[in-house]
Amino acid sequence: xxxxxxxxxIRSSIRSRDLIKEDIPDAxxxxxxxxxxxxxxxxxxxxxxxxxxxxxxxxxxxxxxAGFEMCRIFGPEQADGMLHLPDSPDxxxxxxxxKIGLFDSVAVxxxxxxxxxxxxLESSCLREFTSRDxxxxxxxxxxxxxxxxxxxxVLERMGLTPHIEVPNYWNQxxxxxxxxxxxxxxxxxxxxxxxxxxxxx
Numbered sequence: 468x469x470x471x472x473x474x475x476x477i478r479s480s481i482r483s484r485d486l487i488k489e490d491i492p493d494a495x496x497x498x499x500x501x502x503x504x505x506x507x508x509x510x511x512x513x514x515x516x517x518x519x520x521x522x523x524x525x526x527x528x529x530x531x532x533a534g535f536e537m538c539r540i541f542g543p544e545q546a547d548g549m550l551h552l553p554d555s556p557d558x559x560x561x562x563x564x565x566k567i568g569l570f571d572s573v574a575v576x577x578x579x580x581x582x583x584x585x586x587x588l589e590s591s592c593l594r595e596f597t598s599r600d601x602x603x604x605x606x607x608x609x610x611x612x613x614x615x616x617x618x619x620x621v622l623e624r625m626g627l628t629p630h631i632e633v634p635n636y637w638n639q640x641x642x643x644x645x646x647x648x649x650x651x652x653x654x655x656x657x658x659x660x661x662x663x664x665x666x667x668x
Contacts, residue, residue, distance in 0.1 A: 480528055480529065481526055481527065481528050481533060481582075481583075481584060481587060482526070482527050483524050483525065483526050483527070483587050483588060483590075483591040484524070484525055484527065485516075485522065485523070485524065485525070486512065486515070486516060486523035486524065486525040486535060487516070487525075488513070488516060490512075490525050490532045490535070491509060491512045491513070493531060493532035494507075494512055494523075494525070494532055494535045495507070495508075495509060495512070497532065497534060497535065497574045497575070497576050498535075498572070498574050500574075500576075500577060500650065501574035501575070501577065501650065502572065502574050502650065503641075503647055503648045503649055503650050503656075504648050505641045505642075505643040505647060505648045506572070506637075506640070506641060506647070507537075507572060511537075515537060520539060520540050520541060521537065521538065521539045521540065521571075522537075522538055522592075522595055523535055523536065523537045523538070524536050524538075524588050524591045524592055524595070526575070526584045526587055526588050528579065528584075532576075533575065533576050533579045533584055534573070534574060534575035534576060534579070534584045534585065534588055535572075535573070535574060535588070536570065536571075536572065536573040536588040536589065536591075536592050537571040537572040537573075538568065538569060538570055538571055538592045538595065538596070539568075539569045539571050540566060540567065540568050540569070540596075540599060540601060541566075541567055541569070542565060542566065542567065543561065543562045543563070543564060543565070543567070546558070546561045546562055546567060549567075549569060550569070550605070550607065550662075551633070551636070551639055551640070552631070552633070552662065553631070553633065555631055557630045557631050557662060557664075560603075561603065561605070561664075564602040564603045565602055566599075566600065566601045566602045566603075567601065567602065567603055567605065568596040568599070568601035568603065568604040568605070568667075569604075569605055569606065569607075570589065570592060570604065570605070570606035570618075570622075571606075573585060573588060573589070573618065575588075585618065585621050586621050586624070589618075589621050589622070589625060590625075593625055596667070597667070601667055602666070602667055602668045603664055603665065603666050603667055603668075604625075604627065604664065604665050604667060605627070605662065605663060605664035605665075606618060606622055606627065606662075606663045606664075607633070607636065607660040607661070607662060607663075608622060608629075608660060608661045608662075608663055609637070609658060609660060610632065610658060610659045610660060610661050611651050611652075611658050612651060612652045612657050612658055613651075616629075616661055618663075622663045623663075625665070626665045627663040627664055627665045628663060628664070628665065629661050629662070629663050630661075630662045630663070630664065631661070631662050632659050632660070632661045632662075633659055633660045633661075633662070634659045635655070635656065635657065635658075635659065636658070636659055636660035637649065637656040637658055637660065638655050638656050
């Protein structure tokens with residue numbers, strides 16, 4: 468557990484950087500607590516380090532990982548496999564883009580939530596997407612069974628807008644018998660996803 472200090476002191480002490488191998492045990496701990504036991508594996512983190520088509524930013528506080536965000540970059544030929552969107556004008560819009568940037572997975576240590584760590588991670592990823600010249604940025608935001616959209620404020624501050632909602636979305640994102648082991652509603656997950664996006668060009 469982190470010592471809780473003045474919130475402003477914590478914010479000024481947080482830095483974001485690329486995830487490194489030594490961060491993975493802490494990243495897995497945060498992922499299991501916030502995203503569910505079956506959502507990300509060690510291989511998911513290892514595979515993203517030094518990848519040309521993906522990156523992961525880590526927020527560091529007092530020398531330890533406080534949160535992370537995985538992002539992916541892909542073309543229209545991979546859009547179905549990455550986004551799992553139903554047939555819709557929004558899906559057609561993505562298929563018309565050459566380079567898509569996806570805010571894929573973000574999680575912040577529970578005792579440090581609400582301190583701007585998610586905003587710092589999203590901003591760092593946005594700078595990376597901009598430097599890689601993507602045509603559109605997007606996120607499949609988790610909408611809990613209680614109606615809460617986890618990253619709503621952060622995404623909207625960056626100019627992304629909500630489009631379509633996909634029910635029971637997270638069960639198709641894991642390879643687990645019986646569906647996703649959701650930290651909120653259990654297995655199978657009854658939460659949905661809301662597609663947010665912003666055209667960059």
